[in-house]
Amino acid sequence: xxxxxxxxxxxRALHPPALTPGYKTxxxxxxxxxxxxxxxxxxxxxxxxxxxxxxxxxxxxxLSNYAQPGExxxxxxxxxxxxxxxxxxxxxxxxxxxVWQANAGGRYRHRNDGYLAPIDPNFGGCGRTLSDETGYFxxxxxxxxxxxxxxxxxxxxxxxxxxxxxxTGFVQRLITQCYFEGDPLIPHCPIVQTIPDPDAIEQLVxxxxxxxTIPLDTIAYKFDIVxxxxxxxxxxxxxxxx
Amino acid sequence: xxxxxxxxxxxxxxxAGPYVHIGLSPGAAGFDIYRRxxxxxxxxxxxxxxxxxxxxxxxxxxxxxVKDVMLEIWQANAEGHYAHPEGGGPVEEGxxxxxxxxxxxxxxxxxxxxxxxxxxxGRNIGRQAPYxxxxxxxxxxxxxxxxxxxxxxxxxxxxxxxxxxLIEWENRRATLIARRDDSGAVPVYRFDIRLxxxxxxxxFDL
Numbered sequence: 001x002x003x004x005x006x007x008x009x010x011x012r013a014l015h016p017p018a019l020t021p022g023y024k025t026x027x028x029x030x031x032x033x034x035x036x037x038x039x040x041x042x043x044x045x046x047x048x049x050x051x052x053x054x055x056x057x058x059x060x061x062x063l064s065n066y067a068q069p070g071e072x073x074x075x076x077x078x079x080x081x082x083x084x085x086x087x088x089x090x091x092x093x094x095x096x097x098x099v100w101q102a103n104a105g106g107r108y109r110h111r112n113d114g115y116l117a118p119i120d121p122n123f124g125g126c127g128r129t130l131s132d133e134t135g136y137f138x139x140x141x142x143x144x145x146x147x148x149x150x151x152x153x154x155x156x157x158x159x160x161x162x163x164x165x166x167x168t169g170f171v172q173r174l175i176t177q178c179y180f181e182g183d184p185l186i187p188h189c190p191i192v193q194t195i196p197d198p199d200a201i202e203q204l205v206x207x208x209x210x211x212x213t214i215p216l217d218t219i220a221y222k223f224d225i226v227x228x229x230x231x232x233x234x235x236x237x238x239x240x241x242x
Numbered sequence: 243x244x245x246x247x248x249x250x251x252x253x254x255x256x257x258a259g260p261y262v263h264i265g266l267s268p269g270a271a272g273f274d275i276y277r278r279x280x281x282x283x284x285x286x287x288x289x290x291x292x293x294x295x296x297x298x299x300x301x302x303x304x305x306x307x308v309k310d311v312m313l314e315i316w317q318a319n320a321e322g323h324y325a326h327p328e329g330g331g332p333v334e335e336g337x338x339x340x341x342x343x344x345x346x347x348x349x350x351x352x353x354x355x356x357x358x359x360x361x362x363x364g365r366n367i368g369r370q371a372p373y374x375x376x377x378x379x380x381x382x383x384x385x386x387x388x389x390x391x392x393x394x395x396x397x398x399x400x401x402x403x404x405x406x407x408l409i410e411w412e413n414r415r416a417t418l419i420a421r422r423d424d425s426g427a428v429p430v431y432r433f434d435i436r437l438x439x440x441x442x443x444x445x446f447d448l
Contacts, residue, residue, distance in 0.1 A: 025382030100265025
């Protein structure tokens, strides 16, 4: 019988490094010394556990979770769906997936966002859900708008949805951004381009999924998320003990 | 060509950005949407052990406070158990051991209440000194930073701790040790995190 062991070492080559001069804010917020590499102890193979009591069923519907009764936000109605898997291609069930985004005009409902596009009174811009037994999750929302940001004076963020995922161990913790197929701003974005690996960028681009639309109602994009996988230990290599 | 391996590749990280609060702590962003926000109560009402407060500020390479940081805490209870199927043993009802902490937008100061964790098993031999796991995200941080907070008043255990001892530069170990202040009703540990420059905090690749 194989026992679950440590998580695979993170492949740092497909993640952005800390220091990325094209994204100016990283200059002062990036450690200069090397990270100290640790093997997993009990605090790395464990992580917080969430259940249905933590959230409400409608939390994953951004079309309704902040709208006045009978109203809905302005914008292109979309389903964002996919699976949370690990590097072994196994589903990651019952894991918390949280999202946040700008509205269709590119404005965030946040006290610090002063962009001139208007707040949508029927759109909060956040949602959360638990993946099911097969790792599957879905949200209903509007497609976010592109917006300008201060980096260089003419930088525009491609349409994107921020995604936060837990997994089963705290070392799987991940925050990323989901982009949309065909967006011409993707190759121009300094934040996207912090990622050195072109395939890793492609993996952040949700694909139009016509089979998952609701005809005459809502279009769909598919966004799968891969978290770090775990070793199966054939031979006991004690993780803990005295 | 040899056979191919069928592993998937981990999804790449992207910065949490300046508006992380909308998704993970909407009250801080300025609106009320969920019945209950997650991560406000780390240890619950039934946790045994010493009640403590932890406070600090995250400081950037220009020596300025980071005012839009989000920290997550992951910790064992006073018996050294994590609230997880592989966590080493049972925990008190209501103890999750996980929390989310938002810095003040004006000052960068943050703080949270919890219980002091117990020592946990080491990988091979001995026990690890008590510590809190921290994970930081913010605008300008491309991939979340992992660090640990140890306790000043655990000097003997800290001196034996296998992870602290793995840090080759002894002077850098001090960046992970919070100072204890007993002048108030509850002990307060001060843990400032320096992202870059003089006194840069030790961060881990886990």
